[in-house]
Amino acid sequence: MIWSYGSDADEALDRAEGDPYVDRMSAPPSPTTPATAALSACDLVAVDATEVHVHLDGAIRRLNRFWLRDNCPSNGDRTSLFRPFNVASMADDLTIDHAAIVDGELEVTFGDGCADRFDIDLLASSCPRDATPDWRPWRADHTPTTVEFRPDLADGSEHHRLLDALRRDGFALVAGLPDDPSATETVSSWLGPIRATDFGRIFDIVTESDPFTPSQSESALDPHTDDPYRYHPPGISILHCMSPCDGHGGASTVTDGFAIARSIAVDDPEAFHLLTTIDVPYVHRRDRSVEQGAAVDLRAAAPVISLDRGGHVCGVRFHERSMAPLQLDADLVDAFYRALMLFSRRALSSDFSYQRRLSAGEAIVYDNQRVLHGRSAITGASGRRHLRLCTVDRDQVHSRLRRLCVEFDPQRTDQSLAAGSAS
Numbered sequence: 001m002i003w004s005y006g007s008d009a010d011e012a013l014d015r016a017e018g019d020p021y022v023d024r025m026s027a028p029p030s031p032t033t034p035a036t037a038a039l040s041a042c043d044l045v046a047v048d049a050t051e052v053h054v055h056l057d058g059a060i061r062r063l064n065r066f067w068l069r070d071n072c073p074s075n076g077d078r079t080s081l082f083r084p085f086n087v088a089s090m091a092d093d094l095t096i097d098h099a100a101i102v103d104g105e106l107e108v109t110f111g112d113g114c115a116d117r118f119d120i121d122l123l124a125s126s127c128p129r130d131a132t133p134d135w136r137p138w139r140a141d142h143t144p145t146t147v148e149f150r151p152d153l154a155d156g157s158e159h160h161r162l163l164d165a166l167r168r169d170g171f172a173l174v175a176g177l178p179d180d181p182s183a184t185e186t187v188s189s190w191l192g193p194i195r196a197t198d199f200g201r202i203f204d205i206v207t208e209s210d211p212f213t214p215s216q217s218e219s220a221l222d223p224h225t226d227d228p229y230r231y232h233p234p235g236i237s238i239l240h241c242m243s244p245c246d247g248h249g250g251a252s253t254v255t256d257g258f259a260i261a262r263s264i265a266v267d268d269p270e271a272f273h274l275l276t277t278i279d280v281p282y283v284h285r286r287d288r289s290v291e292q293g294a295a296v297d298l299r300a301a302a303p304v305i306s307l308d309r310g311g312h313v314c315g316v317r318f319h320e321r322s323m324a325p326l327q328l329d330a331d332l333v334d335a336f337y338r339a340l341m342l343f344s345r346r347a348l349s350s351d352f353s354y355q356r357r358l359s360a361g362e363a364i365v366y367d368n369q370r371v372l373h374g375r376s377a378i379t380g381a382s383g384r385r386h387l388r389l390c391t392v393d394r395d396q397v398h399s400r401l402r403r404l405c406v407e408f409d410p411q412r413t414d415q416s417l418a419a420g421s422a423s
Contacts (some may be wrong), residue, residue: 137259160404171366192396223372229282235394241358247381257316273337281324315421369420
């Protein structure tokens, strides 16, 4: 574990010497440190048998003996998984015998005989930092990022711009797709491998007179999360328009679930607490196989709003049509339904929604665990509306974004990304 106890070096040293809280955290009783000279980008501040204190990245950091020994470069490479070292081999009474800054690196010798050098940049990147997911709430006047289709988008700044828009806004548009079903897979290849569901790899949503799922009907679809009845709902989805509606209506809607969550946190903290702590059950059953779907009995439960360990909004899961009867303590029913009604009303309002009637060759790429999507009713259509839907796991998309950031936005390489909603 690494702790930071101040951005000002002198103040931090005073705390290390006298603050009883710092003492309880095993700060050395009499650290050796430069008395008056300003500390440089990396300076050794103090050492004892259990910790090394360094001035690093604008603050004084406390590097614990076990953390250092566990992260010795000689232990192997964690990122490649080739790592023979295991923490069980560390002695309970492990000590730090010596530490020094040598040639710009932190050299540490341990009581078990191991001596290793730590890269300063690696230490800095491992220190605690603001882990708030970096996203931007938006309202009805939002103008989404639009990327023009081209087969080689997987190389270059436009690829980064698309994935960064998914991080920031939860969705983006792709325009100019050719009149070819394979274009759906081309767009998905920019994100990662397609995730198969009971609808197969790609679901062709065609208006039917006898639909087996509401998406094939002409009825309006309220804003919703796809497949909330899965332990891990779809991550990033692609909705590719092959043939638009030739009647009235049929506009696709995208609603910012994160913006709704933030507004409820401000306006009604009690409702926000209930929506983040009480699981809502979802269920989907199909007793017989259909043309594009297997028989299923899917069940999962999760809060409407998911928070990460730091208390930040990281996912939304909301789909009233697949919600199973709530099982709540009698004393909570009223309060929870009021919170649920508040979320639903904001999802149905136009305040948080973007609307677009897709044309042939357009696609919406959206984060299914942040934004809700829906559709206005279709009337007077003589033809059949045809869209293609597929999905990619969010960790695949986030992986590609991080790799692209190395070239196009290095400051965001280690950014915190919203992990989504998982049961």
